[in-house]
Amino acid sequence: MNIALKARKKKRRTQLSALTAVVMLFFFAAFLLLFLKDLSLQTLLMAVLTPLCIHLVVKLLPRLFPMDQMLLTLISFLCALGVLLQYRYSATRGMTQVFNCGVGLLSMIGCALLVRHIKNWKYLIFPIILGSCGLLALPFVFRAANANKGATAWVGVGSITMQPSELVKIAILFVLSYYLSRRKVVSAILFTGLMLAFLVLQRDLGTAAIYGGTALVMLYAATSSPLLIGSILGAGVGGVAIMYMLFKNSYFRTVQNRINNWLDPFSTYDQLGGGYQIVQALIAHANGGFWGTGLGLGNANVIPEFRTDFIFSALVNEFGMIFAVLVLCIYAFIALRGVDIALRSSSAFHSLLALGCAAILAVQTFIIIGGIMKFIPMTGVTMPFLSYGGTSLVSVMGIMGVLQGVASRNERSLREDEKLADMGEEAGV
């Protein structure tokens, strides 16, 4: 290997170390601040252990498993930020979120290893499709048990509840990449349609939008045909219009509510299922302003769903709009990194897979941030990395694992290329 390349790699390592150090310092300072407020030993321990865990994950993990260190640093930052935001309002919830992050980490390692080592996906695709359908059908079985919320997307056994559609997110990436890399566009569209049908019947429109948006992005990348995307979008709008005519007073009642809440949340403030959440979120943003109220001084907990869907409002409230924009820049960076990994990949399947990971992250972020910023109507989906909850973290970390897997395959083929080149140099070619 030539010297210039080595020097560049070394410089990159130093930059990464500096980034990790900054992230560690951030959480040390943040938890120390919380400690000064509550003076509990647990918080003090968190101030020490959180940076330590980040250090271990970022430095040790790449030695055991092939991982992109830059991605790992950013992901750890976002996960730890999620823990901090939960911990700030409730220490118990914060500790549960730490556990959730641990499970998420396992999911990431698992997915990364699967993608790295499985060479032939041909015989796995059909079982994945069947499994996805089975998982998405599960909520219907449990439907009677929980008819209280807007979406019947949850299944529960005892105290453990989960949202199958979160796990199926990872599965659809594989199925779509498989079909599209083999130019089976019709199969890809039919599969997506089937998944959407399940979700629409469960009234989980947010997740349906995530699936649909991701599928569209992947479809465009594979075919680069604006005509196809345009006609699918047109058909989708037409379909929604027809359904609206048919189910105006039953199914679309909640949808209509959400649109009204989006147009003028203040006017529906007092209604059941009205604009209360959005108004309180906007007020939380306004209280935070550009610089935030300061960690521990905000009151985003007046928003009913502040732990999950509206966690980003809690962030804007205490850290301010400028910080929030910068945090979203990290999401944008992760998505760009995903596209970069996709570009470096030598197989169409893996390239599409990496792109799908970036797309699903971006689409989900768009839907939830758009919702809480009153940019689009609110649909209840979780904020990747930050929201409270195990299933959500397992799914988004799994997606990051898939990305890591593709990255490590790229690295491996790169190394093989370099070996060949070095051999060539030695032989005097």
Place this chain on the structure above:
Amino acid sequence: MKQLRRSMRIVAFVLVLMILLPIGYGAYSLIRYGTRWRTSEYNTYLSTLKNEVIAGDIYDRNGVRLATTSISTDMDGEIVRTRLYADSAAVRSSVVHVVGDTRGNVKNAAESFLAEYLYGANMTYPERLSQLSGNGLLRGDNVRLTIDSALCTYINSIFPQNHSGAVVVMNYKTGELLAEMSFPNYDPQFASSVSVYQALNRATRWLSAPGSTYKIITLASALQNLPSAAAADRTFGCTGGIVFGEHERNVMDYGGTAHGSISLKSAFAQSCNSTFAVLALELGDKAMRKTAESFGIGDDFTFRDLVVENSAYANSSVALMGADLAWTGAGQNELAVTPLHMCMIASAVANGGVMMEPRLLLSAQSISGVERAAFEPIVYRTAMDAKTAATIREYMRAVVTSGTGRSAAVEGLSICGKTGTAEIDTQEKDNAWFVGFIADDRYPFALCIAVEEAGTGGSVAAPLAQNIFRYLTGK
């Protein structure tokens, strides 16, 4: 693969846009509406702040104290804060819709909308520390409003009893609001229960058809788009109304009076509905709508110091036709304008076409004397060119010298005005309106008066205007 790579660049761009567009919108709307959200009555954070900081005082432009906080200790040694309003009961009631009360009955009044100053949100940490080291209490900034409480008390004393309505007086050169009153009002110190009817600020929150005062805008549109309309030889034949058909709402002149063959100027002075209906039909919906927009109708008002409901030309963007368009030209139909906005429209005419932003905050000062805010005039928009404004001014002068607004005249002053008698279907009597101003650089004041269910603008609102002009100039 090659094709995949090409499309991925576009995909990368789309993904980044998806992540950053919503937050960009969020940041933009925070700049635009942040103060409104923060001061909303639903904000629980503000009430927390009220427990921590002692609210600053509110003064009027002449230094009369309108609100202060008195601090005492009760038997348990707890600190008790009492918000005290102006000493005189008449002053308290007269300015209640501007100042507000502790219970937040009046939405977006100074007590809540200027909370940023009153609760010291701009205090620096050294300031906080030095205040806390004094008596252990944080104190917000004192604010001075542009309001003239003596003028408000005078208007309160002459406004017809048992009528609801609004009066707005502003300086048309600077935008300072001298009076922004709503009737009925109440005493914020002693009122035990305040009804929504009393608490509604009609000056800023009451959207209604402005009646013939709107002919100012129809006239502006005609002067700009129909050069022949104002020509000396052009006359309009008025037979007391225009018949559109059996099932249509025919445009009628007030009391069915036929004005005969008249010029545009005297049609304006006599407030002839038929003439302005004809003008509206000649102008068409597009031109009428465009002129309305140039006067700020349909704007999303986000003024710095006060919240004003947005005015509307019509309920939808569908082009108006026939009787609807004709009635709009005469200030009826679906027009919805607040008295404050009508005052801004009269001000624009007085100020050579330039509409100033209405302002309420004269200055804000911390108790240690640090200046947080100081008044400066801000141009809101240019409503029309100076030539059109000068012509309308001349026409409005004719209203007071020889037209329907004769009872607003004050000898020795060049008063310009326009009366309005707005017909509301659900009411027995009409709403009386008057907008006007003094065309004199020494007294740059414009006003708008609206009295609900009172009669004609010329007989009810114009005499009120005369008294207010007299008071303002000391004549």
